[in-house]
Amino acid sequence: MAEKAKQAEVESTEAVETKTAEAPVVSEAQANPEKFLKDFNWHNYEEGIDEVDDKQLQEFEKLVAENFVDTLDDEVVEGTVVHITDRDAIIDINAKSEGVISLNEFRYNPDLKEGDKVEVLIDVREDATGQLVLSHRKARVIKAWDRVNKAHETGEIVNGFVKCRTKGGMIVDVFGIEAFLPGSQIDVKPIRDYDQYVNKTMEFKVVKINHEFKNVVVSHKALIEADIEEQKKEIIGQLEKGQVLEGVVKNITSYGVFIDLGGVDGLVHITDLSWSRINHPNEIVELDQKLNVVILDFDENKSRIQLGLKQLSKHPWEALADTVKVGDKVKGKVVVIADYGAFIEVADGVEGLIHVSEMSWSTHLRSAQDFVSVGDEVEAQILTLDREDRKMSLGIKQLTPDPWTDITSKYPLGSKHTGIVRNFTNFGVFVELEEGIDGLIYISDLSWTKKIKHPSEFCAVGDKLDVVVLELDVEGRKLSLGHKQTTDNPWDKYETEFALDTVHKAAISEIVDKGATIEFNEDIVAFVPSRHLEKEDGSKLKKGEEAEFKIIEFNKEFKRVVASHTAIFKAEEIKNVKAAVKKQASQAAEAKPTLGDANDALQALKDKMDGKK
Numbered sequence: 001m002a003e004k005a006k007q008a009e010v011e012s013t014e015a016v017e018t019k020t021a022e023a024p025v026v027s028e029a030q031a032n033p034e035k036f037l038k039d040f041n042w043h044n045y046e047e048g049i050d051e052v053d054d055k056q057l058q059e060f061e062k063l064v065a066e067n068f069v070d071t072l073d074d075e076v077v078e079g080t081v082v083h084i085t086d087r088d089a090i091i092d093i094n095a096k097s098e099g100v101i102s103l104n105e106f107r108y109n110p111d112l113k114e115g116d117k118v119e120v121l122i123d124v125r126e127d128a129t130g131q132l133v134l135s136h137r138k139a140r141v142i143k144a145w146d147r148v149n150k151a152h153e154t155g156e157i158v159n160g161f162v163k164c165r166t167k168g169g170m171i172v173d174v175f176g177i178e179a180f181l182p183g184s185q186i187d188v189k190p191i192r193d194y195d196q197y198v199n200k201t202m203e204f205k206v207v208k209i210n211h212e213f214k215n216v217v218v219s220h221k222a223l224i225e226a227d228i229e230e231q232k233k234e235i236i237g238q239l240e241k242g243q244v245l246e247g248v249v250k251n252i253t254s255y256g257v258f259i260d261l262g263g264v265d266g267l268v269h270i271t272d273l274s275w276s277r278i279n280h281p282n283e284i285v286e287l288d289q290k291l292n293v294v295i296l297d298f299d300e301n302k303s304r305i306q307l308g309l310k311q312l313s314k315h316p317w318e319a320l321a322d323t324v325k326v327g328d329k330v331k332g333k334v335v336v337i338a339d340y341g342a343f344i345e346v347a348d349g350v351e352g353l354i355h356v357s358e359m360s361w362s363t364h365l366r367s368a369q370d371f372v373s374v375g376d377e378v379e380a381q382i383l384t385l386d387r388e389d390r391k392m393s394l395g396i397k398q399l400t401p402d403p404w405t406d407i408t409s410k411y412p413l414g415s416k417h418t419g420i421v422r423n424f425t426n427f428g429v430f431v432e433l434e435e436g437i438d439g440l441i442y443i444s445d446l447s448w449t450k451k452i453k454h455p456s457e458f459c460a461v462g463d464k465l466d467v468v469v470l471e472l473d474v475e476g477r478k479l480s481l482g483h484k485q486t487t488d489n490p491w492d493k494y495e496t497e498f499a500l501d502t503v504h505k506a507a508i509s510e511i512v513d514k515g516a517t518i519e520f521n522e523d524i525v526a527f528v529p530s531r532h533l534e535k536e537d538g539s540k541l542k543k544g545e546e547a548e549f550k551i552i553e554f555n556k557e558f559k560r561v562v563a564s565h566t567a568i569f570k571a572e573e574i575k576n577v578k579a580a581v582k583k584q585a586s587q588a589a590e591a592k593p594t595l596g597d598a599n600d601a602l603q604a605l606k607d608k609m610d611g612k613k
Contacts, residue, residue: 076139081116099134144175152206160204162197185219189250228263235264249289257281266305273309275316275349277335316349317390326382334376342368352392359396361436403436411469421463429455439479448484449523491556498551507546532564
């Protein structure tokens with residue numbers, strides 16, 4: 001086989017050489033150089049391809065423009081969903097290849113299907129594998145910002161989806177952008193429940209854009225303010241006093257209720273809500289409640305409108321039955337308490353005053369709070385009734401007998417009783433024997449022995465005291481009492497015990513002006529003048545020094561006792577001198593003394609009594 005191949009090759013070479021030798025080959029350029037140069041394709045020689053006809057080129061460019069897109073990076077184009085897999089959507093944008101977008105970017109649109117038109121951003125024309133990379137999310141953001149900016153510039157109303165609550169407001173999805181809706185921009189009236197707006201689609205106006213931080217602020221309130229302003233002008237122009245309008249409770253405060261009259265706010269003061277007294281407006285109305293109100297007054301600009309609710313109903317005094325008269329017993333509830341009395345609501349909006357003096361027969365001053373409390377149900381008697389001035393006075397004590405009607409039988413003169421100290425005066429103590437029966441104990445009738453400057457030194461308010469009825473004035477409703485009269489007067493006994501010239505032993509208690517004091521017992525405090533403090537040796541008694549004292553003055557009426565120490569030894573000297581004189585006279589009689597001797601003895605006695613040595 002190898003030999004045959006070699007032989008064939010030799011034969012072929014010989015044949016070629018024979019043919020070449022027979023007829024040499026000549027090229028076209030060599031044969032006709034001029035024609036060759038004229039027909040030479042210089043464009044193909046320089047560009048490497050044949051030149052295309054202009055008409056054909058225009059036709060080709062037209063076909064490309066109609067069927068293909070200029071696939072520049074970061075450009076938003078419209079594509080068609082040609083296929084959907086479990087994870088991706090295949091998008092045709094008429095490029096050399098189709099793009100793939102994750103279905104996560106279409107979560108907002110769960111109804112995406114083949115054939116839908118979607119906006120996409122050409123992220124990368126060809127990745128490492130030659131795949132066209134698209135993004136629907138980025139395309140939405142770019143388009144959304146264009147639309148948001150345009151809406152802000154033109155004031156266009158846009159739709160937004162309220163996604164959730166946040167601090168101070170709500171988060172709203174507008175064209176795929178999360179915008180902030182402040183709580184104050186949700187509505188013209190205060191919002192109490194923000195959750196009611198979550199997951200709702202509402203109309204908004206773009207009011208602010210921060211391009212640096214990519215923040216968008218929207219407002220729903222701005223859409224209705226213009227309409228409200230027009231309504232407000234129309235309503236204000238028609239306002240008249242006495243006009244009845246329907247409104248909605250917008251806000252409740254402690255002093256009144258704000259009513260929305262359709263863009264115009266008015267205030268119903270708490271005193272104009274009800275003819276009855278109320279503690280807070282929420283006892284009468286509640287938020288968002290619709291009700292009719294009457295215009296009471298407004299300022300020149302009609303910007304402050306005063307409204308009334310109770311004025312729409314008849315005044316309770318006008319509805320008060322004609323049969324109600326002075327002397328009737330009525331029942332009611334305590335609505336207000338003051339120091340001077342209590343107001344009782346005997347019917348809705350009809351009140352009467354019970355003065356504190358009409359709550360008890362007691363004559364000493366007390367507060368109304370000592371008798372009743374707010375909310376108490378009480379029974380009273382009508383004392384005065386003025387329908388024209390709408391005033392009524394009531395009394396509670398009139399429902400019980402006047403304790404002074406049988407005072408003489410219950411508290412006769414000289415009778416003993418026990419009372420409670422209610423209050424003091426500078427001159428005595430008021431003691432209550434029973435509700436409505438008070439008596440006065442003068443300060444001089446408190447104690448037989450103690451010198452009292454003020455009654456508070458003797459007793460305290462609330463103390464119980466035994467008393468004796470001293471005087472009784474039924475017409476003047478006055479009762480004079482005594483406390484010391486409940487015991488025997490110890491001065492009757494002391495008058496005998498501390499009689500004149502009686503001698504008692506005691507110590508000096510205090511050195512006072514012009515003398516000293518000594519205490520014989522808890523009742524008897526005697527005064528010793530300075531000259532009566534002198535002792536026998538000529539010195540004076542000092543504080544705490546014990547000695548004998550002679551009573552030289554005793555006054556039961558003024559409770560005055562005066563004692564003397566000096567009188568003790570001087571009286572003894574006088575006694576001794578008298579005894580000596582008597583003895584000498586007796587001896588003289590026996591010895592028959594002369595007249596001169598007698599005179600000498602008398603002179604000596606006189607000198608001794610005068611203190612002469």
